[in-house]
Amino acid sequence: MTKVFIVEDDPLFGRALQQGLQKDNNLEITVFNSGTQFLQNLTLNPDIVVADYNLPDMSGIEVLKKVSEYNPEIKRIIISGQEDVNVVVKAYKNGAQDYIIKNTSAIVELSNSIGNFSSNVNLRKEVDDLRSLIIDRSKYQQVIGESKAVLSVLRLLQKIEKTNMMVLITGESGTGKEVISKVIHFNSLRKRENFVPVNMAAIPQELIESELFGHEKGAFTGADGKRIGKFEEANRGTIFLDEIGEMDVQLQTKLLRVLQESTITRVGSNKEIALDVRVLAATNKNLAELVKQGKFREDLFYRLQGFLIHLPPLRERGNDVILLAKHFLKECSAKFQVGAKSYSHDAIQELLNYSWPGNIRELKSVVERAAIISESSEIQSEDLIFSAVM
The missing domain is CATH 3.40.50.2300 (Response regulator)
Structure with a gap:
């Protein structure tokens, strides 16, 4: 059709x-x-x-x-x-x-x-x-895994390579949303331009508008000079808005206008500045539910969903846990100069049996601790310290 x-x-x-x-x-x-x-x-x-x-x-x-x-x-x-x-x-x-x-x-x-x-x-x-059945893994070396869920994500990444589509990346905290955003940017037509990540949850609400759109000298107390915002910094490139579900409704309205008009206005100015920016956004929240609660604009929700990529939690990725654990252990050996290490059979079973509520981020922390405290070349199950009750 x-x-x-x-x-x-x-x-x-x-x-x-x-x-x-x-x-x-x-x-x-x-x-x-x-x-x-x-x-x-x-x-x-x-x-x-x-x-x-x-x-x-x-x-x-x-x-x-x-x-x-x-x-x-x-x-x-x-x-x-x-x-x-x-x-x-x-x-x-x-x-x-x-x-x-x-x-x-x-x-x-x-x-x-x-x-x-x-x-x-x-x-x-x-x-x-x-073509979608064939995945060029050389482009996606940062994405570790062979599970069906991961291969499905890689096929989606292939489909959007040559487009400027807005992308919304969803998934639990620690599933690798920023990694995926970088993969999208560095395999796109904008790869030679800036990639600008912004963690919306880490910026105080009173500063976030200035952080995103910039400000003119004297726009507010402490604005001693002109400053460009993250959108201008990302011009011709890509901006990644992480934790977009944390944005308050008033700022959502301003963001929607930026997405519709492709222009921004610095705080303290009336002059519109035309921009060419690809927007990637991510959230660990259910935006549809936030829309129902009146905490997220429905029109912005649909605008952001140019292309949706959902990242599965680590507990649903099977043997990917071991592939990731080996990858992180290799990194740790060089980073902490602890020598080459491997996992015992019991340690592998522990890694597979754990539910990983913190996902990939938690796995990396567990592996780093184990690499440091392990007294032999083989990590044992007792070297693995989990943060959650199994």
Whole structure:
């Protein structure tokens, strides 16, 4: 099924296009009445976008530029009542891949154009499906594990490599959300630009707006000079908003505007600054539940979910525990200069039987302690000190 989004402000013409194109059972057609409404739904990932040249809130060319920036593989068509050659050339120069004139044969011509693009889209999807079965582990050396849950995460990472999609990473504390965010950035088209992590839970509420968006001199007591915020620091790169569920509702409103407009305003200034930043966010909270409780904006929740990656807890990853434990032990041997060590059979069983409430972070701490206190080259079960009751 090929997903087609049409951006057309004339409801009658939009309905006519939808009805005409839906005769093809292989097309899923959605019509939007404005560029703004369409862009709010771009993360639903259409295969083909058809935009009217003249829209009430922005031009069709602006729409296609946004589409191309988001994912250049989405096919882009302009439909217009203008037959001026200069207009047609301008459309092609700005990302249109076809230009359809609004006349009596428009629906037929558009149907043919979509049909041609659809064949390419379906072929690409088949190739992508085959590629998704093959994982290039050299790109993901920081992700240790061979469990089905981890391989599923790696396949998702492959799918978003070449996109600028917003990504929400969920999972319990200690499951490796920041590691995954770095993997996303350093395998993306922005890998040569800044990666800026921000722990929302670690910043006092009274300072967080300044930390994110910057401030001008004299904006508040103690603001002795101008300072750029984390978003400006991440311009052309990636910002990682960790523990986003800790953000208060007032700041959520400002963040939503930044995501929608791609601009920020420093504290103490009225000047908008245009930015090009990819946003990755993470949380160990149930955001859907926070939305129900009125503690998290519903529109921001859906905006952040451009692409969702859930990281499984360590207790659900089977033998990955041992792979990780061996990896951390090798690191410890060099870090603490304790010599090469291994695990006894009993120690391995202890590691497998423990529930790991602190996940990977806790495992690393347990291994580090064991590496230091162990008096032989083989770590025994008594060297493993767990923080929770088994």
